[in-house]
Amino acid sequence: MVTRCVCFGKKFTELIKIAEKHNINKLEDLQKHVRFGENCKRCHPYVKMMLKTGQTKFEPFPNEPEPGSID
Ligand code: FES
Numbered sequence: 001m002v003t004r005c006v007c008f009g010k011k012f013t014e015l016i017k018i019a020e021k022h023n024i025n026k027l028e029d030l031q032k033h034v035r036f037g038e039n040c041k042r043c044h045p046y047v048k049m050m051l052k053t054g055q056t057k058f059e060p061f062p063n064e065p066e067p068g069s070i071d
Helices: 012-022 044-053
Strands: none
Touching: 012 044
16 A cells, blocks of 8 residues: 655655645645655655545555555
């Protein structure tokens, strides 16, 4: 399962808390509050989906490379 930004060690469960606290629905806005997603950027489609759906665990998307290792 994809559960975090692997490059920055940020779990989606942490990221969503910050998003909720600041009422954020865009990845770029979330990056102003917490450092993630600046390296391989493979977590981006998952973070975008998280902001849309509130989900924090994802089956790897078929057309996206999986970020780093698996939990
Ligand atoms: S997994 Fe988020 S930048 Fe690489």
